[in-house]
Amino acid sequence: MISRRTALASGVRRILALVLALAAVACARGGRETAARPASVLLVTVDTLRADRLGCYGDAQARTPAADGLARAGVRFERAYTPAPLTLPAHASLMTGLLPPAHGVRANGGYALPAGPPTLAEALRARGLATAAFVAAFPVARRFGLHRGFDHYDDTLSRPGGVHYEFAERPATAVVQAASDWLAAHAGPAFVWVHLFEPHAPYDPPAAFRGPDPYRGEVAAADSALARLLAAWDARPDPSLVVLTADHGEAFGEHGEESHSLFVYDTTLHVPLVLRGAGVPAGARVAAPVSLSDVAATVLDAVGAPASMPGATLLPAARGGAAPAAPLYAETLAPQLDFGWSPLFAWRDGSRKYIHAPRPELYDLAADPAETRNLAATRGAEAARLAAALAAHRQRGSVESRGPADVEAAERLRALGYVQGPGARGTGADPKDKVEVARRIAGAAGPFASHAAAAEAYAALFALDPDVPVVNLRLADALLRSGRAAQAVPRYEQVIAAAPRTADAHVGLATAYAELGRLEDAARVLRAALAVDPDNGQVHYNLGEVARAKGDLVAARARYERALGDPITEERARQRLTSLH
Numbered sequence: 001m002i003s004r005r006t007a008l009a010s011g012v013r014r015i016l017a018l019v020l021a022l023a024a025v026a027c028a029r030g031g032r033e034t035a036a037r038p039a040s041v042l043l044v045t046v047d048t049l050r051a052d053r054l055g056c057y058g059d060a061q062a063r064t065p066a067a068d069g070l071a072r073a074g075v076r077f078e079r080a081y082t083p084a085p086l087t088l089p090a091h092a093s094l095m096t097g098l099l100p101p102a103h104g105v106r107a108n109g110g111y112a113l114p115a116g117p118p119t120l121a122e123a124l125r126a127r128g129l130a131t132a133a134f135v136a137a138f139p140v141a142r143r144f145g146l147h148r149g150f151d152h153y154d155d156t157l158s159r160p161g162g163v164h165y166e167f168a169e170r171p172a173t174a175v176v177q178a179a180s181d182w183l184a185a186h187a188g189p190a191f192v193w194v195h196l197f198e199p200h201a202p203y204d205p206p207a208a209f210r211g212p213d214p215y216r217g218e219v220a221a222a223d224s225a226l227a228r229l230l231a232a233w234d235a236r237p238d239p240s241l242v243v244l245t246a247d248h249g250e251a252f253g254e255h256g257e258e259s260h261s262l263f264v265y266d267t268t269l270h271v272p273l274v275l276r277g278a279g280v281p282a283g284a285r286v287a288a289p290v291s292l293s294d295v296a297a298t299v300l301d302a303v304g305a306p307a308s309m310p311g312a313t314l315l316p317a318a319r320g321g322a323a324p325a326a327p328l329y330a331e332t333l334a335p336q337l338d339f340g341w342s343p344l345f346a347w348r349d350g351s352r353k354y355i356h357a358p359r360p361e362l363y364d365l366a367a368d369p370a371e372t373r374n375l376a377a378t379r380g381a382e383a384a385r386l387a388a389a390l391a392a393h394r395q396r397g398s399v400e401s402r403g404p405a406d407v408e409a410a411e412r413l414r415a416l417g418y419v420q421g422p423g424a425r426g427t428g429a430d431p432k433d434k435v436e437v438a439r440r441i442a443g444a445a446g447p448f449a450s451h452a453a454a455a456e457a458y459a460a461l462f463a464l465d466p467d468v469p470v471v472n473l474r475l476a477d478a479l480l481r482s483g484r485a486a487q488a489v490p491r492y493e494q495v496i497a498a499a500p501r502t503a504d505a506h507v508g509l510a511t512a513y514a515e516l517g518r519l520e521d522a523a524r525v526l527r528a529a530l531a532v533d534p535d536n537g538q539v540h541y542n543l544g545e546v547a548r549a550k551g552d553l554v555a556a557r558a559r560y561e562r563a564l565g566d567p568i569t570e571e572r573a574r575q576r577l578t579s580l581h
Helices: 004-036 063-071 086-095 118-128 171-183 216-233 293-301 334-339 380-394 407-414 435-443 449-463 468-479 486-499 502-516 519-534 537-550 553-563 565-580
Strands: 040-046 075-077 129-136 153-154 190-196 239-243 273-277 284-286 329-332 344-349 351-355 361-364
Touching: 040 216, 040 293, 063 216, 063 239, 063 273, 086 293, 118 129, 118 190, 118 284, 118 293, 129 407, 153 171, 153 351, 153 380, 171 190, 171 216, 190 216, 190 407, 216 239, 239 293, 273 293, 273 435, 284 449, 334 435, 334 468, 351 380, 361 380, 435 449, 449 468, 468 486, 468 502, 486 502, 502 519, 519 537, 553 565
Parallel strands: 040 190, 040 239, 075 284, 129 153, 129 190
Antiparallel strands: 075 273, 239 273, 329 344, 344 351, 351 361
16 A cells, blocks of 8 residues: 555656656747747848739739749738838838838938838847848939948949930849859858849840740749749758748739829739748738738747837738738829829728828729729718828828939939939829820830930920929930030929929039039039038039139039048049049
8 A cells, every 4th residue: 555655755756747848848849939930031022023923923824933932831911012102112111110201211212211210130130140132223222221231232233325314223133143142151140131123114024034925024034033042042051031022013004004103003002922931831821901011020020039110010910810900001202203293192991992182082992902993972981081090190290301312313213214303393183184194204214316306205295294393304304415505494493493302403404504604503503402402412523513613622622522422423523532632
């Protein structure tokens, strides 16, 4: 017979053994959770990629095995949306978790991400990750502020020659090669952002990907480059997270729009979003609407970093839980800044979407996903409710971050289909009423046989609609470049009188005055330009040129030194300073 003390001792031993076993299981589980957390993160943004041109989003004609493989091995967010159908504002939201009114980047070219908002790269570098970015086009060059937090920011770009608005980009193959070389030399935990510019217009896919649809051909070319990038990435030993997305989509005549940036319909707001890696279930789908502004918080959650950035993590939704329930905001200021028309603001709440415009729009997305039936007139109370919510959101405060605005930046962006107007006052027209004018202006970006031909094209556009400020600016530019400085002067003066937000017209007018021998007028206009953009390197460089022409070498030196801070003018300014010795 077993004594009570023996039985008690045996029970204690069993309890202790159970406790130790549970502790061991907990430690093992904790170890697995720690090991399952990504040590490295790869973020790939494919510029101008419509979600519905990927096989994993239902396109039977797509040639996208790399993206489709990511979706099979990870989670696909079926309804992800950008807060702005423009490259720089969308990427700024992606990197900061902030919406455009909060981070201040409202368009391309004339804005730059300010020093204030923390970036995803800064947060991950603080966690010990090496950080590197490899970008393919000028809209996200380092001068626009996205380089903050990256140890290495590769924006090596090239410009082709020719008589047209030159642009700077590089093919996906070159971007991926640069990223792969960096990965081979950096074996530790890393955050790598790779930006591919295919399939942005103009569509000219490599021969191997050509076919009846050049846009799909460029999507296929980007996917092929993605496959090579993933091969280099997956060769690394550490667990990782891969994020594939886009900054915005592309329109092919929907609502009368070609390209993007004019409207805030889902044609250009809907983007792919795929996550694959440690801690992410394979083959999962999330049907709830989510925002690109939530990606930064999601990445930090995945790697176990403190929740130090705005936005909501999408990992619970990826694992079968609830998605963030907040309404989604979107905007485009391009109609106002480029054409002098009305900006547009959108508010998505459940299946309802309201667009603030001179003629408001309300859509039932469940019944009308193509947004073809405007219900604002028949559902006034519902439209008023959503309009009030949008207005309250916009009144919570916003900032505007002025960026490096100069003629070369504007030219490169125009060639990419971004009209890049002066941002002046205009008619405030509803963009819905101006789609034909916008289409013809975008089509007049070149290439042209000569600057004289460009001037002829813009003169015809001016006759079509003389109230669009950008037409005057581009007509003035073309007149100046074709040797007609005197004719360019009144055009530039009209643009400047409308209080532009960039110094482009001032630089052009000063150049015209200089060609006419009116150096004092050139200097006066350039000094006025500094009130618009105090740090514009082109303005300081040109003031140095005027001072040098007048024999004032002391003033010239001071201006050239100010121009050293701008990568566009730094080399020329340094050469001038050397010549002054």
